[in-house]
Amino acid sequence: MSNTKVRKMMFILSKATIENVYAAFIMANGARMEGIESEIFFTFFGLEAIQKKKLEHLHVATVGNPAMHIPTMLGGLPGVEALATKMMKREMEKLDMPPVGEFLEILSDSGCRLWACKLAVDMFHLQEEDLIDEIEGILTIGDFYNRADAEGTQLLFI
């Protein structure tokens, strides 16, 4: 075991843009690779990342994202977001970053626990069968807090 004081990383993923989803996945997986426990609680738009029909169709945001370095009006034109997403996915593949579905399998196999938020599931009228099999359950935020039971637990909202 390394000298880190972090023993458990708990992520709340509330967004479904590619950069946010990958940030959560890479940090959660990186924790497991260091021998640190990790869990992800998918809420609000974060639920898109665990819906069977949607998870491979996430996009990068081209509007309202100054770091894209394209004029906002151009970013809003039809097809621009899809093109930017395609380019980003190609760069990610070059670095051997797995697609969302495969990444979720890797996380689950690595022992990262995956949960869906009850309130958001109800709000979007989702059923358990809409979600990937790797989701262990549907929790309230209180349930999730109660899982922060170890000394050295960190909670991170994305």
Next chain:
Amino acid sequence: MEKLIAQRTISVNEEGYLTDFSQWTKEIGEEIAKEQNISMTDRHWEVIDYIHDKFQKQEPLSIRGIKKSGVINIKEFYKLFPGGPLKKATMIAGIPKPKSCI
């Protein structure tokens, strides 16, 4: 840094990784594993063989690569080398710690 492992003086870095793979032997791997509270079985050695193979081909190691390896799946990999499997397996294999975040 130098360290006495299996009655031999071996060069290691501050984290305990061998800095010269040519000094590695199975006994040294076994000793390092013991320090990590891992007792090596044939199954462990199959994984170490895979890691050596990748190292010799200069192909980077990753968890995704383990999934595709055909040698072992991720679940078993974590079970065999608990608490950071790639880190521990590469240390036992006598090669540098992987630099990748994934």
